[in-house]
Amino acid sequence: MRKKFLVLLLAGMFLVGCSSKQEEKKTTDSTKTEEKKEESKKDETKKDSIGFDGKVAELNDLKIEIIEYKIIKVGEKGNEYGSKPVIAFWYNTTNKSDKEIDPTSAWMVVFTAVQDNNKNMVNELKVAGHPDASLLDTQLAKIKKGGTVKNAVAYELSDETTPVTLKATQGMDGKDLGQKNFEIKK
Known part of the structure; x- marks a missing residue:
């Protein structure tokens, strides 16, 4: 019983860790996308000012x-x-x-x-x-x-x-x- 509990506990921790890494990756990807959009806007503004x-x-x-x-x-x-x-x-x-x-x-x-x-x-x-x-x-x-x-x-x-x-x-x-x-x- 103790082994099953430890296995379940470790599996749960693994899933929580994976889930938070996926959330972190989504947040990072989202931030990078926003940064690219801002960079693109700056380039367009620069071109418009010519x-x-x-x-x-x-x-x-x-x-x-x-x-x-x-x-x-x-x-x-x-x-x-x-x-x-x-x-x-x-x-x-x-x-x-x-x-x-x-x-x-x-x-x-x-x-x-x-x-x-x-x-x-x-x-x-x-x-x-x-x-x-x-x-x-x-x-x-x-x-x-x-x-x-x-x-x-x-x-x-x-x-x-x-x-x-x-x-x-x-x-x-x-x-x-x-x-x-x-x-x-x-």
């Missing part, structure tokens, strides 16, 4: 925020040596990755400037001389992860009335992120 709203271009690896723009006439400060008026943009570039990113390359990969004043072809504007001597040392600076560096860029205008459309893409020939027209202020 774009250009006319002021900020947000990509996976970097963010470019346009601070200001202005038209600089020939001979004025920032366009002392040019032969055409320019549109100049000042911006901050933030590195969100471990990649080597500098503000000038980031801008050139993301943005194209166009004046739609030719019915037969796309009029992409040419890059002009750097419009801000105080930023010459930072234009090719390697931005640390999480760091932000200010820079500027200018484009030669083909006329002084047609707005400049700044088009953003996810890398050269990449996905269209948006665009904004910038009026030629006088």
